[in-house]
Amino acid sequence: MAKATAPAVDKRRQILDAAIRVFARQGFYATRVSDIADEAGVAYGLVYHYFKSKDEVLNELFVERWSLLLAAIEEADREGASPRAKLEAVAGFIVDSYRHDPELMKVIIVEVTRAANSFGRTHLPEIRRAYDSIAKIVADGQAAGVFRRDVDATFASMAFYGAVEQLLSGWIFELIPASDEDFDQAKVLLVATICDGLEPR
Amino acid sequence: MAKATAPAVDKRRQILDAAIRVFARQGFYATRVSDIADEAGVAYGLVYHYFKSKDEVLNELFVERWSLLLAAIEEADREGASPRAKLEAVAGFIVDSYRHDPELMKVIIVEVTRAANSFGRTHLPEIRRAYDSIAKIVADGQAAGVFRRDVDATFASMAFYGAVEQLLSGWIFELIPASDEDFDQAKVLLVATICDGLEPR
DNA sequence: AAACCGATTGACTGGTCAGTCAACCAGGGA
DNA sequence: TCCCTGGTTGACTGACCAGTCAATCGGTTT
Numbered sequence: 100m101a102k103a104t105a106p107a108v109d110k111r112r113q114i115l116d117a118a119i120r121v122f123a124r125q126g127f128y129a130t131r132v133s134d135i136a137d138e139a140g141v142a143y144g145l146v147y148h149y150f151k152s153k154d155e156v157l158n159e160l161f162v163e164r165w166s167l168l169l170a171a172i173e174e175a176d177r178e179g180a181s182p183r184a185k186l187e188a189v190a191g192f193i194v195d196s197y198r199h200d201p202e203l204m205k206v207i208i209v210e211v212t213r214a215a216n217s218f219g220r221t222h223l224p225e226i227r228r229a230y231d232s233i234a235k236i237v238a239d240g241q242a243a244g245v246f247r248r249d250v251d252a253t254f255a256s257m258a259f260y261g262a263v264e265q266l267l268s269g270w271i272f273e274l275i276p277a278s279d280e281d282f283d284q285a286k287v288l289l290v291a292t293i294c295d296g297l298e299p300r
Numbered sequence: 301m302a303k304a305t306a307p308a309v310d311k312r313r314q315i316l317d318a319a320i321r322v323f324a325r326q327g328f329y330a331t332r333v334s335d336i337a338d339e340a341g342v343a344y345g346l347v348y349h350y351f352k353s354k355d356e357v358l359n360e361l362f363v364e365r366w367s368l369l370l371a372a373i374e375e376a377d378r379e380g381a382s383p384r385a386k387l388e389a390v391a392g393f394i395v396d397s398y399r400h401d402p403e404l405m406k407v408i409i410v411e412v413t414r415a416a417n418s419f420g421r422t423h424l425p426e427i428r429r430a431y432d433s434i435a436k437i438v439a440d441g442q443a444a445g446v447f448r449r450d451v452d453a454t455f456a457s458m459a460f461y462g463a464v465e466q467l468l469s470g471w472i473f474e475l476i477p478a479s480d481e482d483f484d485q486a487k488v489l490l491v492a493t494i495c496d497g498l499e500p501r
Numbered sequence: 502a503a504a505c506c507g508a509t510t511g512a513c514t515g516g517t518c519a520g521t522c523a524a525c526c527a528g529g530g531a
Numbered sequence: 532t533c534c535c536t537g538g539t540t541g542a543c544t545g546a547c548c549a550g551t552c553a554a555t556c557g558g559t560t561t
Contacts, residue, residue: 110538126417128329132519142540147520183499205417213414215473216327216406227475237498246498250489253476254467258493261466262459269458272416274428288451292459296497297438297447298384311508333549343510348550503561510555517547525540531533 111149114139118156123202127157127210127218157218161211164203165225168192172232182240183294189233190263190289197267198282205271208264230256246294259293312350315340319357324403328358328411328419358419362412365404366426369393373433383441384495390434391464391490398468399483406472409465431457447495460494 117139121130132153136143150156175188197204211219212226219226234256240246246255266285269275318340322331333354337344351357376389398405412420413427420427435457441447447456467486470476 128418131517136541144521144541145539148538153519209415209417214410215469216410217329223473223475230470230475240498244500247500250493250498251485254486254489255493255498257466257470257476258463258490261462261464261469263462264466265458265462266455268416268462269431272424274424274431275454275458284452285455288455289459292451292456292497293493294497294499296493296495297441297451297456298495299445299448300501332547345511345551346509349508354549505560506558508556508558510553512552512554514549514551516549519544519546521544522542523540524542526538528536528538530535 110139110141110145114141114146114149115156115160119160119200119203119206122157122160122206122210127206127214154218157206157210158221160203161207161222162225164196164207165211165222165229168196169225169228169232172229172236176232176236176239182236182243182245183290185236186233186259186293187286187290189236190259191286193263193267194282194286197270198279201271204267208267209271212264213268230260233260255293259289262289262293311340311342311346315342315347315350316357316361320361320401320404320407323358323361323407323411328407328415355419358407358411359422361404362408362423363426365397365408366412366423366430369397370426370429370433373430373437377433377437377440383437383444383446384491386437387434387460387494388487388491390437391460392487394464394468395483395487398471399480402472405468409468410472413465414469431461434461456494460490463490463494 114135118130118135121134121138125134130153132146133143135153135156136146139146146153146156150159171192172189175185175192178185178188180188211222213219215223215226230253234252237246237255237259238252241248241252266275266289270277270281275281315336319331319336322335322339326335331354333347334344336354336357337347340347347354347357351360372393373390376386376393379386379389381389412423414420416424416427431454435453438447438456438460439453442449442453467476467490471478471482476482
């Protein structure tokens with residue numbers, strides 16, 4: 100066996116993955132540390148070997164994922180594409196994140212970004228960074244004359260991100276259908292709605 | 301004194317109002333029932349005289365306010381105004397709700413509508429009713445040819461509501477400025493963004 | 502003035518759980 | 532062979548807190 104000093108399988112990862120499932124299923128507050136340990140198939144105490152506290156487990160999950168999001172937004176902005184295409188890239192990344200790992204995205208959104216009064220409070224700066232990056236895309240679009248200027252860029256960024264997150268919420272809580280086609284449609288429609296508006300041109 | 305069988309001041313109301321302040325300040329989970337009693341200036345046990353549990357206090361706050369919102373949306377739809385004006389009325393009502401009682405709206409949004417995995421779960425049907433009513437406004441607009449038809453009405457409703465709620469979140473957590481002018485602007489800009497889009501016409 | 506009754510009080514209890522820790526186990530080196 | 536070290540175990544504890552309840556208060560009724 101390849102056991103040795105390095106654990107057979109990465110137990111730390113195993114615990115994180117179990118936490119995603121349990122947090123998604125029960126919510127952070129309703130989750131006992133013992134639930135995570137059970138789900139991961141490890142002893143209670145091992146969770147505390149790898150993490151300082153229950154909070155730190157969620158922390159780790161959030162930071163891990165959010166840094167990817169921030170990188171993706173900044174990456175989207177780096178390409179010389181149109182502002183509209185940049186927004187499409189951002190929406191696309193978030194939607195694909197959900198498609199790829201709905202449980203993790205549920206945890207991130209429900210337990211962190213939408214829990215800004217409890218757990219999310221610590222992460223407000225990082226969350227804000229995402230809004231700011233989106234606002235920058237809009238502001239650049241305005242400077243280039245592609246977007247109207249009477250809508251404040253920060254405002255537009257909140258509206259855009261809010262629409263995206265609400266959509267994920269709808270999928271998460273099964274308020275709206277969530278098939279592969281819906282995901283693809285959503286990317287396009289989100290940008291169509293925000294850029295073109297509901298009224299016909 | 302006007303004490304009599306009817307309490308001097310409505311203690312029940314006094315407890316609810318105190319709960320709004322404490323929930324807004326600390327969040328529902330971090331709030332002890334004793335915090336509510338202290339804030340209200342009544343004995344611990346009295347909370348349980350008027351409410352079955354801590355949950356029921358939040359319940360009451362939510363139901364009270366959400367029914368107003370539902371009524372307002374349906375009222376807005378009843379007027380023979382344009383779909384756009386109807387959306388403006390809805391956005392206006394929500395924004396004014398926040399202007400009038402930011403702490404209560406903070407509690408409603410942060411602890412209920414955005415906490416659908418924990419407390420909000422019970423209220424998903426009522427929350428959904430709001431989305432549906434907004435979707436109906438959009439659908440009627442599409443039927444009348446005022447709104448484009450390639451954007452699904454349910455989808456548009458989620459995007460619209462998501463944008464509104466995200467805006468309130470921004471105010472709540474001081475991510476964006478919240479003056480009276482900002483509130484008035486927001487009503488117009490929300491609808492302008494969703495109906496006209498960011499790209500110039 | 503005495504019985505009555507709902508409002509009000511706050512000490513207390515029972516259960517829950519995050520986090521601790523002493524013991525155990527297995528691989529690797531001496 | 533026998534430590535040594537670091538991963539692993541799970542029983543235990545100390546704190547915390549929602550909810551209970553017996554006692555008290557004060558106005559009303561007879």
